[in-house]
Amino acid sequence: MARPYEPGPKQFVFTVGDGDDQQVSVGDPQQAYMAFSAFFRGREAETxxxxxxxxxxSLVLMPGRGVISRIGGADQPRAEYLQAGRANRYLPSAMLFFENGYAGLxxxxxxxxxxxxLDASPETRGAAFAATITTExxxxxxxxxxWADSGCVDPSDRYHVFFDAHGVDDDRADRATLLKLIEFVGLERVDAPAGAAGGEVWVRTDPRLEVECARWS
Structure with missing residues (x-):
């Protein structure tokens, strides 16, 4: 059961830019998600x-452009943008927003x-994002x-596998980020075994990696 809003209920406004706004008053994030899910699936809008x-x-979903934006700061609003990548990421982003707002994303x-x-190539975006990360x-x-998004641990427990069963054209930005970061923290990349999908990245298991991945499991 979702944790109730304190204080509650909480109000949200859903819009699609056509004047048909919907205001809801909900007691917890799950109620908010259910209300927005019905609103989202009942329309075909660009935003x-x-x-x-x-x-x-605010959270702005732009399926027409493949972009998600989050806006925070009432006095000095700041906006950030993310390439959605897959159509099934819009509603999960809404749930995170309902749970913890801007920071939840x-x-x-x-x-x-x-x-x-976001107009740059996925590889350029991924490398640029990795460059903003400066601590281990x-x-x-x-x-x-x-790893939590699309990875697994191989049956021998010796390797963490990223982008499990994904092709080389999938997850290009995340792959570019990953390759920079495993070098930065000193993880050992190994050759994928014969028969592995072309987009997989195999890394030798490391205690530091195990601890962090356990938090996402």
């Missing part, structure tokens, strides 16, 4: 916005303050996030 006016925060992916940065702790958090 969907969730506003938490009391907190001065910190680990959802690679956020950029400049929308034009933050690097392991991002590596573990990538």
């Amino acid at each position: 969907y916005t969730i506003r938490d006016e009391a907190a001065g925060q 910190d680990r959802f992916g690679q956020w950029f303050s400049d929308l034009s940065a 702790a933050a690097a392991f958090q991002e590596v573990a996030r990538i």
Whole structure:
């Protein structure tokens, strides 16, 4: 059962830019998610916005552009942008927003303050994002996030496998980030075995990696 909002209930406004706004008053994040899910699936719009006016925060889903934006800071609003990549990421991002607002999306992916940065190639975006990570702790958090999204541990327990069963054209930005970060923290990349999918990245298991990945399991 979802933890109730304290204080509650909490109000959100859903919009799609056509004037048909919907305001909801909900007791917990799950109720908010169910209300927005019905709103989202009942329309075919270029842009969907969730506003938490009391907190001065918004989440903007742009399926037409493949982009998610989060906006925070009532006095000095700041916006960040993320390449959604897959259509099934929009509703999960909404759930994280309902649970913890702007900060709840910190680990959802690679956020950029400049929308034009998303026009760069996935490899360029991924490398640029990796360059913003300057501590080992933050690097392991991002590596573990990538692993939790599409990874596994091989049956021998000797390797962490990233992008399990994915092709080389999948997850290009995350792969570029991962390759930079495993070098930064000193993890050992090994050759994938024969028969592995072309996009997989195999890394020798490391105690530091095990600890961080366990938090995401």
